Amino acid sequence: MLAATAISLLSSGAAYAAEGGANDALLRKLEKMEQRIQQLEAELKQKQDRPAADAEAKRTAKTAALASANAAAPSADTKNATAKPADQKTEPQSSEKSTKPKSKDFMALPPLPAASDKPILGLADSPVPGLSIGAYGEIKFGTMQNPAAGGQWQKGFDAARFVLLPTYAITPNIIFNAEIEFEHAGAGFDNDDKLHGTAEIEQVWIDFKIIDQFNWRSPGVDLVPFGYINQHHEPTQFYSVNRPELYNGIIPSTWKVPSTSVYGTITEDLKYQVMVSASNEDFGDSFDNRTDAKTVPLPGTAYIAGIDGVNALGFSRPPLGDFQQLNNATAMSGRLDFTPTFWAGFAGSISAYYSPNTTPRGAHDDFGNFLGRSSLAMFDAEFRYRVPDTGLELRGEYVRAEFGHPENLRANNDTDPTNNVGKSMYGYSGEIAYHVPLGTILNSEWEAVPFYRYTYMNLQTGGVAGTDANLPTGQGQRQYHTAGFAVFPSPKVVLKATYQRVIDKSATGALSDSFLGGVGFFF
Known part of the structure; x- marks a missing residue:
């Protein structure tokens, strides 16, 4: 034992x-x-x-980017952050330009920036604490049919736009944003400079970051929270040379307005923005044709419609400067962005816009009869889906505009029967794309994205009483077949080639086909 x-x-x-x-x-x-x-x-x-100024500059600049990323509808603010690769665009994105990093708490200290993500154009540290400057732009070239020349094919070139995107973090909770844009190669048109462009303030406002659920954007110039491409319209965000067709009329991109808004995060899956703005106007003529009384030209003088059955709402955006608004109506708009955590790769949004009156002061027909009020209501739904673990990407969108009294629209009262407007306009599109890795070239991971997009628009849904003959001409009922590819040498640079076939029901046909190439950047 x-x-x-x-x-x-x-x-x-x-x-x-x-x-x-x-x-x-x-x-x-x-x-x-x-x-x-x-x-x-x-x-x-x-x-x-590091030295205090350098650290503070990076901290505030990145805080501004993170703060904007939590905005329900960041418009220019995502432009001031690093662009996301095209193949990641269907990941959760805020309504402004969802290329920024996400954070549940925008007050958290952000990581140090990478060498390629520095606040001054991605190249250098900021010399001023809190200052960040980004940029985007695009160059277009190729050949297209000119319907005004009987469909003749004509070669051309367009330095379409160059945009500077300054952001300044006044404090971590008070962020200044602006977008300064130069279009079509210049700021004027003189015989000796061969320029025919504009310089404009496309966006300028100050964000007051209060809590994730509720923030305020001060009165300024901002993008209407409607659709996706209107707020994410940098050339790296879509694959065709030109913007998707729904944004060239029914949605008058870039749709910028005098406005103020609130926005925030409802849940991890849902963000919102609600805006009060100046109303769109049924006036498409130049500033010279506005009287000192801020009305349209006096009866007896013709003027161009802002809403019509050929250009849709393309010329109806409200003026941005010098108290030149032609009516007192206030419009409301809003958008919900959803990025469901239970559905990887999927993102979408729904948007709405309403103006009680688009009729400008003194509006009249060509016979001197004054026109009454007409309201405008719009709806948009869109989705983007990058199928996980594949290169496949799908997009779709539907948009509709309803007019309260189309008989009072200028297009129905200008003695031109070809541009009449019915009770409504609508359009839809579907797109399929596939992301193909090309390997490492010039020390960068390249990617090719072949795509095809089909779009249908009906801008002349039927005859409405007015002084004109009110039968649709078929010119506003169009189909677009758009195919091509985009090559991304970097997520911040894209090379594009697009063929577009346009079909309508007018007597001559659309005569608007095109072969276009493009170069875009966003950093």
Whole structure:
């Protein structure tokens, strides 16, 4: 019995010794891990302990980007952040330009920027604490049919736009944003400079970041929260050379207005923006044709419609400067962005817009009869889906505009029967694309995205009483077949080639086909 007990004790001791040795080895490993963590923390602290101005500049600039990323509808603010690769665009995106990093708490200290993500055009650290400057632009070239020349094919070139995107974090909660745009190569048109362009403030406002659920955007110039491309219209965000067709009329992109708005995050899956703005106007003529009384030209003088059955709402946007608005109506608009966590790769939005009156002061027909009020209500639904673990991407969109009293629209009262407007306009599109990795070229991961998009628009849904003959001409009922590819040498640069076939029911046909190439950038 004693012998058995002794043997048992010796065995337990040996096991204990073995276990103790294992514990000692584990403790030594933990000590080494702790030393390594302390070393890494010291290295991180050394990087963060840079000169105060430099650290503050990066911190506030990145805080501005993160704060904007949490906005329900960031318009220009995503432009001031690093662009997301085209193949990631269907990941959760806010309504402004969802290329920014996400954060549930925009007050959290952001990570140090990478060398390619510095606040001044991605190239340099900011010389002013809180300042960040981005840019985007696009060049177009190719050949297209000119319907005004009987469908003759004509070659051309367009330095379409170059845009600067300054952002300044006044404080981590008060963020200034602007977008300064130069279009079509210049700011004027003189015989000796061969320019025919514009320079304009496309956006300017100050964000007051209050809480994730509720933030305020001060009165300024901002993008109407309607559709996706209107707020994400940089050339890296779509694959064709020109913007998708629904945004060239029914949605008058870039749709910018004098406005103020509130926005925020409802849940992790849902964001919102609600805007109050100046109303669109049924006046498409130049500023020279506005009287000093802020009315349309006096009866007896013709003027161009802002809403018609050929250009849709393309010329109806309200003026942005010098108290030149032609009516007192206030419009309301709003948008919900959803990025369901249970459906990886899917994102979408629904939008609405309403103006109680688009009729400008003094509106009249060509015979001197004054026109009454006409309201405008619009709806849009769109989705983007990047199928997980594949290169397949799908997009779709539907938009509709309803007119309260189309008989009071200028297009139905200008003695031109070809541009009449019915009770409504609508359009829809579907797009399929596939992302193909091309490998490493010039020290960058390249990607090709072949795509096809079908679009149908009906801008002349039927005859409505007015002074004109009110039968649809077929010119406003169009189909667009758009195919091509986009090559991304970097997520910030895109090379494009597009063929578009346009079909309508007019007597001559659309005569608007095109072969176009383009170069775009966004950083």
